[in-house]
Amino acid sequence: MPILSVGEILWDVFPDEEHLGGAPLNFSAALQRLGDPVVLATAVGADARGERALQRMRALGLSTELVQVAPAQATGTALVSKDPLGNASFVIPRPAAFDALAVDEALLSRLCLRSWDWIYFGTLAQTQASNEALLQQLMAGIPGVQGFYDMNLRAGHWDLELVQRLSALAAVIKLNESEAETLLRLTGGGAAFSLEGFCRQWSATYNPQAICVTLGSQGCAVLSGDDFHMVAGFPSGAVDTVGAGDAFAAAFLHGLHRQWPIPRLAHFANALGAIVAGRAGAIPDWSVAEIEALMAREGTGCR
Secondary structure (H helix, E strand, O other), X not given: OOEEEEOOOEEEEOOOOEEEEOHXXXXXXXXXXXXOOEEEEEEEEXXXXXXXXXXXXXXXXXXXXOEEEEOOOOOEEEEEEEOOOOOEEEEOOOOOHHHHOOOOHHHHHHHHHOXXXXXXXXXXXXXXXXXXXXXXXXHHHOOOOEEEEEOOOOOOOXXXXXXXXXXXXXXXXXXXXXXXXXXXXXXXXOOOOOHHHHHHHHXXXXXXXXXXXXXXXXXXXXXXXXXXXXXXXXXXXXXXXXXXXXXXXXXXXXXXXXXXXXXXXXXXXXXXXXXXXXXXXXXXXXXXXXXXXXXXXXXXXXX
């Protein structure tokens, strides 16, 4: 399952330390560990953080062939703060190097000639018009490719029209419950919110193969075709939720591409998300054996 991941790479800056992150990078690292080949298209600055980012990617076994160096911009950062439950909020300085991906015909031709099954993208990097234009061209120019849209809406770095355009590109849409409530309100969905109601409304508008709404330790809700599933999560032991949703997305796509039944793949994704949330950093160490052990211990998770 060759996958192209498009978007930001940045350093999550905590009060006393920094960790390499950015949803596309976190997703790519998790997917690579699951055994699926993935290449990240992004840019770093000509600075110490940029060099460290490239070194860390290589250490993770990730290709750096599509990572450009943008000398006029600094490598991206996200200033992270966490609430008592470990939930993170972010301040992201812009512009950053990931906003300066140089798009020309040579790059576009190079990407379109490759055989990709999926393109993963989020919202943050696409607020830069040239990045969105590249994504639109790739989705139109690569035969048979499917889009996986992981919203990750960051305050001050999205708007409804952009989210709607990106949703229209996606075979799979993933978001969290708070984002679903916000989108339903902005699109006139009425005062009464329900997970199933949102999924069915969004699906009727954008016709994805699947919509997944994550619920933290409570699991997730998935609409696939006409079938709506609630799949339970795992007991909360969150240490650091940064990167947990990105690992969930990787596990979800890993199972979806292999045509696992929705309850099974969602339970698998819930398990990996819980493992990552229980460890410090967006890309902690974990193994597939740990996912399987947690799933076996906690049962199917289906309801």
